[in-house]
Amino acid sequence: MSLKVFILAGEPSGDRLGGALMAGLKELRRDVAFDGIGGDLMEAQGLASRFPMQELSVMGLAEVLPKYRHLKRRIRETAEAVIAQQPDVLITIDSPDFSLRVASMVKAGSNIRTVHYVAPSVWAWRPKRAVKMAKSIDQVLALLPFEPPLMEAAGMDCDFVGHPVVSEPLATAAEIDSFRAQFDLGQAPLLLALPGSRRSEVTRLGPIFGEALQAFQHFHPEHRVVVPCAAPVTDLVRAQAEEWPEDTLFLDPKAYEAEDFAAIKRAAFAASDLALAASGTVSLELAAAATPMVIAYRFQWLTWQIMKRMALIDTVTLVNLVSETRVVPECLGPDCEAEMIAHELDALAKAPELQKAAMAVTMQRLGLGGEAPGLRAARAVLNRL
Incomplete structure (x- = not known):
């Protein structure tokens, strides 16, 4: 049978x-x-x-x-x-x-x-x-x-x-070199920015991310900001470009075949020296690429009040939870402000290696x-x- x-x-x-x-x-x-x-x-x-x-x-x-x-x-x-x-x-x-x-x-x-x-x-x-x-x-x-x-x-x-993240392909050294050449990035250090994939997220986070990245770039002008846009919010992210650093590279998925953009996105993750990301499972994608990160998220006021009262954990980032550390900094709720995010990015740029071990442990525990x-x-x- x-x-x-x-x-x-x-x-x-x-x-x-x-x-x-x-x-x-x-x-x-x-x-x-x-x-x-x-x-x-x-x-x-x-x-x-x-x-x-x-x-x-x-x-x-x-x-x-x-x-x-x-x-x-x-x-x-x-x-x-x-x-x-x-x-x-x-x-x-x-x-x-x-x-x-x-x-x-x-x-x-x-x-x-x-x-x-x-x-x-x-x-x-x-x-x-x-x-x-x-x-x-x-x-x-x-x-x-x-x-x-x-x-x-x-x-x-x-x-x-x-977790399915452990079976996702990672960019090769050749793909990273090709990505840098394709977008004329040279050897500049890269800061990956990921403001979310839903319109509500990007509406709340986009302006804050842009302001934070401008503040960070004031002290770290050598960094280029790279944004692999999510298809549903590409136009919205681009509409916020004036609030972002001038030389931000926005990667538009609608300009490529799906497989080609997936390869570009993988290369962007792997090539980046650090990342600013909205809270979510993207933290595991960054961990898989060994890209140190700062997590930020602005909730609606009522949602934040309910979460504060009902939450059973002191971190929302899966890397922190799975590795049983708290090495990934979080700027959540009222702390999701440009000045605080820029401060955390500055600290991360000076000591990115602190997250490496926790990310490796996370991948191993997820089944790599x-x-x-x-x-x-x-x-x-x-x-x-």
Whole structure:
């Protein structure tokens, strides 16, 4: 009998995880058959998506409300399809508002085994989410090494399978040289600036980053600022150019084929001597490239007040958490001001080596040098069936 897997993802990051997991399952079991919802990468592994994954890729209350009835109908349709198919396992990937509602309905109507890929960040806030999740999820595939005990304490099986950042390609020395030549950068030290990928982030952070970088460059005029723009916000970042240092190099993804821009971005990360970045998983991309960083983020006032009261951790940067250090400086909330950011960048420029060891430990703990995360995830699913 073939192994029947119903798998679903709701956004591009989940599609990447799903594609790698499906490839791993196909490597370990030639008789595997897939059904479900996914994007291009999952479809490339043989999934015929029941509807376009983009229907689920909505974020924020304002975006969700107009589509609430449609999303609710898709949740019900998907759960009914799972129960009708009776697969050996249902694998839901991230997108908890969709995934966990589907899993809950499936559990209420069957005894199908459920696996959720990407543990909720209960170590950061709202720890009771794990207990609620355990009512409908049998197994969790965790990206971070300290997550399994937290999931197991709530009553679920949990396997650390490695973070996908460890399997991403890194720029070669030749690619770095080519990048410098292509953009006439010579041997100038480079400062990478990453103000976010969402319009709300860039609107809040762009002017602050620009002012901070101008202040830093006043004392370090030898540094060139490089900004690999995210496609959804390229025009917005460029519109803020007057507030940024004059010789800032803005890299526009719309000017290149996707693979070419990905290579340029990798080279920019690897070629840079230090970075200023918005808070998020980009800190792990910088760690993979061994690029020391300052993390900054300006929250909405209400969000910041809630976070201060509910947060269970004293840092938001994954490098600090995974390495169990606090070497990456953070300018968050009211501290996200140009003067303070420039001060932290100045200190980093004078002693960048302080972060190197922590970044190396982070990559090692996330699975660098071991089996690819997608294959580890596949093995974890099969081992517990």
